């Protein structure tokens with residue numbers, strides 16, 4: 092939905108569906124050559140970063156367990172797990188948003204796991220209360236604003252976006268997007284459904300244009316003057332600030348990052364996360380890889396690859412995140428975002444946020 096497929100995905104599909112960590116790729120096919128005694132773990136992941144592959148290689152060096160990755164969009168991976176059922180070779184699902192992890196759990200695609208290492212590394216707010224999924228990285232839904240046209244003092248809370256001050260100045264993506272749905276779920280939890288709906292109606296009335304595009308497009312439209320403010324995830328700003336092309340980097344310099352609700356409940360935080368699949372053939376190996384990914388070394392690399400915050404406390408942040416500084420985050424347990432998902436969708440519908 093939000094992460095465009097990797098251009099390398101086509102080539103990966105030629106390898107019988109699985110991508111081996113590159114150094115291990117020779118001679119492998121999922122049907123044919125698997126040595127029964129070989130230790131493996133099969134990961135369905137929405138992520139497609141070279142640094143992830145390097146991390147998986149490191150895990151293989153340490154554990155002797157080979158990591159094989161299918162990478163596709165989160166929705167494709169969930170559909171695939173449903174289709175494959177008990178026959179699925181997948182051991183782990185890595186995807187984004189607590190709302191979506193909750194969906195995977197609800198559809199019976201995950202199983203609970205627990206370990207001391209996981210519970211120590213992942214704060215309770217960032218994992219399923221019964222261990223069906225654990226957060227790996229955190230991202231914050233912030234206000235991206237045009238530095239030359241917006242006084243950030245006028246915009247301290249998400250709630251302020253409902254004010255007349257922002258008439259014709261807000262750009263937004265579709266309410267079908269899981270980030271918006273989870274954010275709305277957090278507003279329902281904080282304000283109650285009626286106030287949350289009134290907020291959505293007022294924000295819709297303040298739109299500069301109909302919802303369209305992804306988070307990057309919202310930032311670009313703020314920079315281009317189509318709107319002045321947008322709700323986006325932090326890492327999209329980080330990506331533009333570190334883009335290969337000068338145009339993107341310059342554009343991002345003109346856009347400020349504002350963490351809302353710092354004087355009250357805190358900014359809305361979500362996670363990318365991982366869960367053991369319901370029928371994992373290599374459950375013990377899966378648990379070992381999960382524990383590795385919440386370790387200090389992996390946490391730093393995993394989060395840095397996408398300008399996200401490590402879920403593990405005390406791990407160093409990537410440079411743009413350090414510049415934005417510390418912030419207060421909404422302590423709402425993320426499992427609530429999934430539970431309030433349907434209500435959030437109905438509110439968006441009634442408010443006319445397409």
Ligand SMILES: [Fe+2]
Pocket residue numbers: 093094187324
């Ligand atoms: Fe995203």
